[in-house]
Amino acid sequence: MSLRVYNTIERKKVPFEPVKPGKVTMYVCGPTVYDSCHIGHARSVIVFDVILKYLKATGLDVTYVRNFTDVDDKIINRANQLGVDSREVAEKYIKEFYQDMDALNIERATIEPKATEHIDKIIALIEILLEKEIAYRIDGDIYYSVDKFKDYGKLSGRKLEDMEAGARVEIDERKNNPFDFALWKSQKPGEPYWDSPWGKGRPGWHIECSAMSSAYLGETFDIHGGGKDLIFPHHENEIAQSEGAFEKPFAKYWVHNGFVNINHEKMSKSLGNFLLIKDILKSYHPDSVRLFLLSNHYRSPIDFTDKAMEESESALDKIYYTAKRVDDIADIIKKDITHYQQTYWEKFCEAMDDDFNTAKGIGYIFDAVHHINRLLDENSNSDEIKSIYADIRKMGNVIGILSESAETYFNKKKTKFIENKDVDPALIDAMVKQRFEARKAKDWKKADQIRDKLSGMDVIIEDKPEGSIWKFNT
C-alpha cells in the first residue's frame, strides 16, 4: 500500500513520503471569520477531514493544524458596519464555524491557532525578513519584496513579467514591485492594533500562516492544503515568506480542493448565491452533504443542486437501510468475527491511496452494501456478513458517514418530516396498526384502502413478518 498525492507544485501525482516516517504534519488554511460558513468552506474542511481520517486509519500519527484568520480587513469592515469590536465579530463566527463543522462530523484539528494569539511570532518572522533585506519598511508598513525571492511564482506557475502584463493590480507607487505584499500594516484610526518595532499596527494576511506553521510544525512540514483559490497569491506568498526567512523547503506536498458551484453557477457575492452550511443542514442530513461532496474527486469542481442532494439522500438511505437490516439481527451483532476478511476495506484503501479517490472508495461501500443484502436475502453465513459490515463501518468512518445508528437516522428523518409537514405520527401508527389487523384477517380491500390513504400522506408501508414498518416518501 503506497499513497500517491497530487502535488500542486509538481503538477502531478507523486509518492507520499513524509519528512519523518510514520508521522505526518499537515497545515490547512482555515476560514477568515467575518461571515457564516458556506458550502465551499464545507467542501474544503470535509476534504481535509477525510484526508486526516484516512491517514490516521492507515496508522500514521498526524499533527493537523488549521488556523483561524481573526484579524483582517474584512473582519474590520464587518465590525465597523455593525458598530462592534472586531474581536466580537471574530468570536461570533468562530463559534458558528464550530457549530457548522461539529454538525458535519468534522474532527477537531490537533491545533487550531488564531492569528491574534501569535503576534509575537509574526513580528519575529518579519524581523528576520527585514534583517535579510527581503522585506522593506515604508513608514509603519512592511512589505515583502518579491524580486528578492528568485522562486517567486513556482507554486502557481506564473512569472512576474507575465503577470505585469495582466495589470489588474492596484498600483501603489511606494512599492518596489506591484506584487510586493504587506507583511505589517500600520494602524489606521479605529482599527485593532498591536505594538511592534515599527509602531502600532497589525499583520498582513499571509504572514500568519508562515509564522504559525513553523511554530507548530517546523520550518519544513508535509502537507499544506486549502482551496484552489489560495494558490495565488496566498500560498505563493507563504512560500516566499517561509523559504525566504528559513532557507529551507516549506511544505512538501501542496493539496488544493476544487470549488463548489451552485446550479451551474460560480458561487459569488455578486450573484448572491452563497449557500450557507446551516441552511443546507435544515434540508439535508449532514452525512448526505458529506456523501455528495465526496462523490466527486476533490480537485474537480462540483455542482450543488437540490436534485443532486436528493440523490445523495437516497443513496445514503440505501446504506443506512442495510445497516439497519444488520443491526436488527441480534445473532449477528453479538457474534464475534472469526474470519475478518477486510476485502472491501483493502479495495477502499487502494482507491484512497490514489490521490484520495473518495468517489471510487464510495463505490466500494455500495458494493459491500450490495453484497450484504444478498447474503441477508440468502440467510447465509452471518460471519461473512459481520466481516463485511465491519468493512462498511470502517469505510464509513473515513468518509464520515454512518455517524449515527441506523435507528436514530430513520427516527430523525421521521421527526423532521413530521415537523415540516405537520402530520400526526400517532395517527399514522394507528392506521398502520389497523391495516396490520386487516391483513391478519385477510381483509385485503380494507388493508389496501388504508395503504392508499397513507400513501396520500406520503407514507410508505413495508410489510414484514413481525409487523409493518413505515417511512416517509421524501
Next chain:
RNA sequence: GGCGGCAUAGCCAAGUGGUAAGGCAACGGUCUGCAAAACCGUUAUUCUCCAGUUCAAAUCUGGAUGCCGCCUCCA
C-alpha cells in the same frame, strides 16, 4: 494579454495504454394477497469531433469545437 482545467449512458460520476466501477432514474423478473424494500437481469460495441502513435487508446500526441476556473477578496 498570461496560466490552468474539463468534455464518459436519461442525470451524477470513477476510470491516464489491455477491452467501460458505483449512485440516482427507468424497464423486465424473483419475492409478496397486492405492494414496498432487497435480490437477479436489462439500459454507453463505446467515452465531443478529426487525424496520428501503438499489437492494443476513454486513456498518449497534434488539431478542431464547446464549457469552466485563476491572474482582485474568496474554500
